Amino acid sequence: MENTPRVLVVDDEERIRRLVRMYMERSGFAVDEAEDGEQALDMAINKENYSLIVLDLMLPGMDGRDVCAQIRQKKQTPIIMLTAAGDETNRIHGFELGADDYVVKPFSPRELVMRVKALLKRSGEPEVANTELHPVLTFPELVIHIDARRVEVRDEEVGLTPKEFDLLVYLSQRPDKVFTREELLRDVWNYQFYGDQRTVDTHVKRLREKLGQYSELVSSYIITVWGVGYKFEVTP
Known part of the structure; x- marks a missing residue:
């Protein structure tokens, strides 16, 4: 459906991508996947206008901070960072680069879906x-x-x-x-x-x-x- 929100999930672990996709699709979202930063940039900037991006901080090669910064140079797509529990400095740096929210690994998929929905609300609280x-x-x-x-x-x-x-x-x-x-x-x-x-x-x-x-x-x-x-x- 044309009006279905489309989310890009970026993580180098296939298990996590599949898990997030399953919960997102159950909640009515269309989902694309990227396994590294270069692929994510190409998809987010050149190929699709995503409603939101779920972006892992620790990616091989180009990490999530670099991906976030480059996306922000082109688009204002909402970004939720996935970060490790002890990664406080990187989380703060991610916000400074333009991330809108973060979820700490290991995370509840239901919580992630709730945060996605909250972030996509247009002042609907x-x-x-x-x-x-x-x-x-x-x-x-x-x-x-x-x-x-x-x-x-x-x-x-x-x-x-x-x-x-x-x-x-x-x-x-x-x-x-x-x-x-x-x-x-x-x-x-x-x-x-x-x-x-x-x-x-x-x-x-x-x-x-x-x-x-x-x-x-x-x-x-x-x-x-x-x-x-x-x-x-x-x-x-």
């Missing part, structure tokens, strides 16, 4: 859906087109990943309200279980950097409230 949404949010030097999922700073379009966009919309719709990292994980990432709070910190950092390339003013809208979390504030 219950709390967001129950809030009156405006199609366009306008601030000094910043315009957010919610329905079109487009952000403009000083009339220049800013390329954001799906989760960076969701985070910006969530905060900007509730100016001056302070959110804890736990609340943001629950409402933006839709995690109904424990999530790594550094996920939020890394996405905020990356969002500020992208906005700051066009305007220091706009990057300053996202305020860190030390010891608590974050808020969106437009100073007079």
Whole structure:
């Protein structure tokens, strides 16, 4: 079916690829597989517009970090990294390169499917859906087109990943309200279980950097409230 979301699963272990494919297809996704970084790049950039990519960090030859970075130069496809349990430094680096989420090996296939669905939601979390949404949010030097999922700073379009966009919309719709990292994980990432709070910190950092390339003013809208979390504030 044309409207079926297509996912690319990249892992050098055939057993893992087959397992992920089975659970994804049971949940209604179409699935392609790649066994190394070079094949993944060719498929993701040249051959298909994937809804999402599940990408193993430790690949032979070109590793997942390099694959993620090169995909990000061309596309904003959502990326979930598969990482080893003790690979904290590489996980953080993966976020900095543009990954949207990660799942630690060994992982539950059901949890992975849930994270895929959560990442593909277009601001469809219950709390967001129950809030009156405006199609366009306008601030000094910043315009957010919610329905079109487009952000403009000083009339220049800013390329954001799906989760960076969701985070910006969530905060900007509730100016001056302070959110804890736990609340943001629950409402933006839709995690109904424990999530790594550094996920939020890394996405905020990356969002500020992208906005700051066009305007220091706009990057300053996202305020860190030390010891608590974050808020969106437009100073007079």
